Amino acid sequence: MSTPATRETAVRLAVAIFCLTGIFAALNSALTLSHASNAIDLGSWPRLLLVPSALAAGILFDKLDTRRVGMIMTAVAMFSACALFILIGNVGIRASATVFYLGSGVFVVFFTTTYMKLSAHMRMHELWPSMGRVLINIGSMLVSAPAIALVNDGDPLGMIIATVVLLAGVAASLLSSSGTEQIGCENPHENxxxxxxxxxxxxxxxxxxxxxxxxxxxxxxxxxxxxxxxxxxxxxxxxxxxxxxxxxxxxxxxxxxxxxxxxxxxxxxxxxxxxxxxxxxxxxxxxxxxxxxxxxx
CATH class of the missing domain: 1.10.10 (Arc Repressor Mutant, subunit A)
Structure with missing residues (x-):
């Protein structure tokens, strides 16, 4: 049976995954448009980066607590946002693609493992392991079209503002728990x-x-x-x-x-x-x- 703590965690995870999906979907849309306009031919080699990043994330997340995993995902979101800003300026397309595929591998492991752990503590637990993928699909549908429109309209300011808002959502949902967990600890240095x-x-x-x-x-x-x-x-x-x-x-x-x-x-x-x-x-x-x-x- 779920508790208030697990329900709060479920909400924070949903917000984080939706915002992360928005950042990655916008970066993917910008890369796709660059490829379609013949600005660069990326080929299939960047997809190989998914393998080492996913393996590394799986090993790392297994050893770290939830707070540090949240910090890592916030850092991944920040690097992906920077890659999007660079791509908007029509520079560093290969670097942006590298960041996108490395970050995507980490993101896949993150939403898969977190929702598998969460499912054990929720009602109808059999539905929760796939909830991350459901949120990603919904987020991609909502973000892709506006992102493509902003790129096509040559509105970098609008893209930057939207990305900063999504990045703030990731940070707020993944980092806020560290403060909540320590409420009531009057002396953090005591043993x-x-x-x-x-x-x-x-x-x-x-x-x-x-x-x-x-x-x-x-x-x-x-x-x-x-x-x-x-x-x-x-x-x-x-x-x-x-x-x-x-x-x-x-x-x-x-x-x-x-x-x-x-x-x-x-x-x-x-x-x-x-x-x-x-x-x-x-x-x-x-x-x-x-x-x-x-x-x-």
Missing amino acids: PRADINTENMSQQDDARSSEAASTPPAALSLEEPLERFCRAYSLTPREGDVVRALLTMDDSVSDIASALFLSRSTLYRLIASINKKTGTASRTALITFFWTWYNAS
Whole structure:
């Protein structure tokens, strides 16, 4: 079942992919027109660049957290926008084509992997892995015709303005999460691991907490008591998502971080902040504290 955090992530991804599609569709349209006007014969060699860029992106994205992947895609969008600006000036056509195909390989891996991960946390999860391709097709249909019209009309200023707007949309949707994830962390330099158990003990903690805490009926909805708990201890919405995950998931810290689309370090910081606000010292103590508070309220 989806949570407010996953629904917010789905919206941000949709905006990012739509804006990225607009940039790449505009660059592709400009390259196509240059090729059609015999300004340059690109041939098929640039397509070979899709292979190494996609392979490199797959390896890199597997090792990085969501925030750094967002930073990489924002950089890719910026380079693609610069390539479009260069192409509008009728210079550097080969360089623009190189940037386009390298960026396209990275883009394909990005929307495929992100929506596959997201699908596990959404309703009707079987529809979500292909959602990136659906958005790309819709975006291409909406952007290609206006982009071709701007190029044919010799309106570079209009093309530049539109590209800057799309680039701002990419940056806002992919980089805004880093600030949201760290809300409530009063001291970013403190060591959060000192206040919580290590990941290797997390599963044992879950088992002990289920015995120590008095758990209400399974049919109980957590939303209303969790909302009151967050108000009582001044928890942020993102901290509330973390508490919900800790109460309902028996997974490791790494799995919970993945489910919330957070890096492990960000999740540790959020848990440390929650522990500080509630006066608890570990994940087990926090879970026990919540159910004790619930039974007393």
